[in-house]
């Protein structure tokens with residue numbers, strides 16, 4: 291491997307503090323307990339993950355970048371009924387409650403977009419939802435079987451599942467979009483060098499939608515911070531604006547899915 295590539299993969303290895311115990315599965319729509327935003331939650335859960343993660347929970351894309359990709363090859367295909375089927379399989383390690391939480395998260399896409407997560411029959415390209423060592427996903431459709439990791443202890447929450455599925459549809463993190471410097475200030479002094487890649491601006495197609503502080507794809511204010519309580523991302527000009535929610539897809543998240551996939555809804 292090219293030494294520079296090895297280095298960048300090394301740099302992309304991410305991890306963060308804390309680990310949560312499974313708070314127990316009371317119902318299918320399982321919000322994240324407490325006020326911890328999704329970013330914090332999955333970065334905690336991803337501590338020590340052996341996968342090569344970019345931006346905390348995105349598996350390093352092997353050949354393609356989502357949102358801009360050759361011939362739209364990194365997106366899922368729309369069928370003749372104008373629906374975008376994303377076949378999936380689910381590991382047998384999940385409980386029936388876990389599966390209902392996962393399916394409930396999928397149903398929010400079904401209700402508001404033309405995306406349809408369908409149980410795989412014999413499709414070549416599909417996502418495999420597995421109880422691996424963190425919450426993470428590939429970016430867009432990579433071809434063949436692709437992993438979406440939802441660790442049972444820490445990732446089986448409505449908003450986190452939506453977040454990871456949205457990566458699999460092709461969406462980056464909101465705070466890395468091309469125009470983000472007009473909306474947030476990155477406080478590099480609190481970002482460890484080896485985590486800096488998580489805050490790199492990406493060449494994103496923003497689809498003429500405004501920056502969305504409320505996106506389920508936005509990191510929280512203290513993601514990857516070196517000092518407890520110090521913000522790595524501060525909204526500007528109003529620093530009090532909330533970011534990092536992991537409760538539900540925002541209106542703009544939904545609009546973007548519909549735009550990207552040409553949904554008629």
Ligand SMILES: [Zn+2]
Nearest residue numbers: 347348453457
């Ligand atoms: Zn993510």
